[in-house]
Amino acid sequence: MIDWTALSSQLTTPVQVTDVNLWLQQCVKPFDYVSRSDVSASLGAVSNYELFEQSSGLCMQSASCAFTNCTSGPFRDAYEPFAPLGNLAFYQSVQLDPNGVFPVLTDEEITMAASLSEDSQLPAAAVHPEHPGDVSAAVRFAADNGLKVSVKTSGHNWMGSSTRKGTLLLNLSKLRKYALPELPSGGIFECNTVGAGDDGGIVVVEPRVGTMDEDMYYFSESVTAACKIALARGKPAIMRAGGGQIVDEGLRAVEEWNSDPSRPPFHAMTGAAGTVSLAGGWLASGGLGGPLNMRKYGVGVDQVLYVEMVLPDGQFVRFGPSTWTPAEGNQLYPQTTSVKGYCIAEDTADLSDESTWSWVDCTDQYGFDDLWFAIRGGGGGSYGVITSIYYQLHDKPGNIQGVYWPETLFRIDPSMSSEDKDTVMIEMIKFVFNFLYNPDKVGVSVDASNSCSAPDSPITLDCYNGAGQAFVDAWDQYFGALETANMISGAVPTPRLEEFSSYAARAAPSHYNGRVQDGPKGEVLFGGDTCNALVIPIDVLKTKFDAFMDLYIPCFFDTIEASFAGTPETACLTQNFTPYFYGGDIQFASDGTDAYPPHRRNGALHMYVLHEDVREQFKKLIWDVEENSKSRMRKIKNQRRNLKKHCLQGKCLRITDGRAQAIAVVVLRAAREAELISTAVAVAAIAATTVISMATEVTVQEFVSSLLSSLLEFWQQLASSLEL
Numbered sequence: 172m173i174d175w176t177a178l179s180s181q182l183t184t185p186v187q188v189t190d191v192n193l194w195l196q197q198c199v200k201p202f203d204y205v206s207r208s209d210v211s212a213s214l215g216a217v218s219n220y221e222l223f224e225q226s227s228g229l230c231m232q233s234a235s236c237a238f239t240n241c242t243s244g245p246f247r248d249a250y251e252p253f254a255p256l257g258n259l260a261f262y263q264s265v266q267l268d269p270n271g272v273f274p275v276l277t278d279e280e281i282t283m284a285a286s287l288s289e290d291s292q293l294p295a296a297a298v299h300p301e302h303p304g305d306v307s308a309a310v311r312f313a314a315d316n317g318l319k320v321s322v323k324t325s326g327h328n329w330m331g332s333s334t335r336k337g338t339l340l341l342n343l344s345k346l347r348k349y350a351l352p353e354l355p356s357g358g359i360f361e362c363n364t365v366g367a368g369d370d371g372g373i374v375v376v377e378p379r380v381g382t383m384d385e386d387m388y389y390f391s392e393s394v395t396a397a398c399k400i401a402l403a404r405g406k407p408a409i410m411r412a413g414g415g416q417i418v419d420e421g422l423r424a425v426e427e428w429n430s431d432p433s434r435p436p437f438h439a440m441t442g443a444a445g446t447v448s449l450a451g452g453w454l455a456s457g458g459l460g461g462p463l464n465m466r467k468y469g470v471g472v473d474q475v476l477y478v479e480m481v482l483p484d485g486q487f488v489r490f491g492p493s494t495w496t497p498a499e500g501n502q503l504y505p506q507t508t509s510v511k512g513y514c515i516a517e518d519t520a521d522l523s524d525e526s527t528w529s530w531v532d533c534t535d536q537y538g539f540d541d542l543w544f545a546i547r548g549g550g551g552g553s554y555g556v557i558t559s560i561y562y563q564l565h566d567k568p569g570n571i572q573g574v575y576w577p578e579t580l581f582r583i584d585p586s587m588s589s590e591d592k593d594t595v596m597i598e599m600i601k602f603v604f605n606f607l608y609n610p611d612k613v614g615v616s617v618d619a620s621n622s623c624s625a626p627d628s629p630i631t632l633d634c635y636n637g638a639g640q641a642f643v644d645a646w647d648q649y650f651g652a653l654e655t656a657n658m659i660s661g662a663v664p665t666p667r668l669e670e671f672s673s674y675a676a677r678a679a680p681s682h683y684n685g686r687v688q689d690g691p692k693g694e695v696l697f698g699g700d701t702c703n704a705l706v707i708p709i710d711v712l713k714t715k716f717d718a719f720m721d722l723y724i725p726c727f728f729d730t731i732e733a734s735f736a737g738t739p740e741t742a743c744l745t746q747n748f749t750p751y752f753y754g755g756d757i758q759f760a761s762d763g764t765d766a767y768p769p770h771r772r773n774g775a776l777h778m779y780v781l782h783e784d785v786r787e788q789f790k791k792l793i794w795d796v797e798e799n800s801k802s803r804m805r806k807i808k809n810q811r812r813n814l815k816k817h818c819l820q821g822k823c824l825r826i827t828d829g830r831a832q833a834i835a836v837v838v839l840r841a842a843r844e845a846e847l848i849s850t851a852v853a854v855a856a857i858a859a860t861t862v863i864s865m866a867t868e869v870t871v872q873e874f875v876s877s878l879l880s881s882l883l884e885f886w887q888q889l890a891s892s893l894e895l
Contacts, residue, residue: 173316175296181308183301183523184345187227189293191285198222198230198237199281202695204261204273216260217693219446220686223325228297228342229334232446232693236292236331243290245281246696249274259696292331294321294340301345303479303487303515303558304522310556311485313339322556324415324448327689332452332551341556343415343451349559350412350424350449357424358411359437359564362398392513392530393489397477397561400492404504408437408564409476412449414557419445419687421562422675429567429673436567438673440468443626445678445687450560455551457767459753461626462633462674464568466607466753469503469760472547472767479559480546482537487515487522489530490539491561492762503756506763512539540764548767568622571674572639573631576603576646576666584661591659595650597724599663602649603632604720606642607752608712608775613645621755627778628749631669639668703781705789706774709754715792722788726780743782750778 179185200206201217211217222230231237238244250259263275285291295318300306313320323333324343334340350358397409412421418441429436440463447453458471468474477491490512495505514533521527545554576599583592605612610620622638625631634642643666650663671677678688711719726743733742754775761772780786790796 178312188296194229197225199234219689231326235696239290241331245284260694292336294338297340299345302523306481307485324451325446346415348413350421352423352427362401400476406563410562414450418442418447426675437564438567444689446689450557452551457548464635466621466624466755473760474562477561480555482555501759503760510539510543547765568635572634573669574639582664587661615645627751703779706777709775712775745779750776
């Protein structure tokens, strides 16, 4: 029997033994269609902010993640017949609509499963540490009592990794915060204000430490060490974030700093979803940040300069690079040659008061070089609990420019022939991929190319340093040349360009009260198998571009057709149909001592390919598996024969045969997901295009004209900043 009161006596706030009924009310009932909140009704899903701020600390972004791998338990079974409908956001506790799209699960069924099922992953108890001393006490108590430990910040994980059956859960959401917009410095330190000494290092100054109620501008040995590394990298500032802080807080802290014209403006490369942790699983897995200029600065692990951490034995340490060699060639940053760590002195009685912290050389050999390697890309939950993390900040790379290239499909001249429209769509795909991976082929610089990226969303590219305008200019020149060469019979519209002061400014819809949007949002059932993911090496996009396109474009079209037909289970790609783009300078951003996997470091993109045979063909392309030439020609002929057969059956993949409507639905759904439009606008636009596509009595020209008219009206509303 665990004596939880003994642990409570050592903590700032007491232990919360898991209460299944409290879990039901806080973590499951928000998904109940019968009692959902107004915000959830507006979003069409549950906000992760609503979930992770619940007092129990037990909530995950998906209710099903309280069960093994988010793929078992009562929700999975109940949703089996509903899966083709694709709406996994809610359930019903009471049968309201016999023909509805949400299954019925009673409160009793859910709590019984959570209490008795072997698949239940609820922890034995949860603690909310407020400072490193609380973390240390909890870790030591767990070790003394034979308990495993699970660690969570926001539960933004669709594999359920941050909750484990029978563990002591450390929920870090209450851990001391430093990077907050309402605090004097926001946890930001200008390194050039520290000053350089005769030895080229940082002048050692007396730490200026405040209290929680006065000044959060903590200036400590860790700040000094982090600034040394930042200056060696040519970076002007650092940001200290608490181990339980989320992207929303960090980005808004930088935004607030930049609002003061007397300060130099900075930029942080973080994750894109507001409720993702700055120091948790996102970072442990590498840390992608598509809209945050990742292809220019590197991934999350490349931004980390210094760490404070509680180790599995309860020891509180700080560590980071102590020596390095200058960057050479294409390397972005100096290469770490040794890592130095320190332990908190044994006579430091109160870790809640940073003014009393005293650091000494560790008596035990902890292998800080190995720890530095492991915590940056080596996976989470095994090496310790980060309590503070120090990020490099970059000089602000101008405003963020969103290039809305997919919507251009809806503004093509209706008089253009179907064949030309197919050519345009194919060339659009090739242009975007070449812009990102072969910029010389479309007449742009490598710097402009690397300044654009995007997560897996068919809405926009996100660009900095004026690269959005470079994209638009190159686009106009590229398609103008096609028209001049009579490869197409009309002009291709210029992509719309939209500019914001920062990603945080763009990604803060009103219903989040100014907080950075979160996504994917909470759903009853989410996650599971990720084995269909493929990482495509940069080399493939550079040296085998045509062969890649021969596989990707039919797969792309197949996905659009499946979306149009309402049969997502037959799609070749996931419904968003666009990859997660990386590449660029990420391959050169390592400090030489991180655990980020080489195939990701040198990857161009990842995508989810659902057709096994197509996935195998991509793998053969990646691994240089040569096919018999006759076999390859036979496959090509079969592909062409199948395409011709589809055309004869009226299923030819033409914009005039429904492709625009299908793409419209996918893009509108994605725009809704990204909070760019309201649910009402998205539903109306989707309904309009669906009605038009089903009006079989209209001619091709009437169909296209009506389709473009309805979509133009929608995009005009969007352009006029409706609900932005």
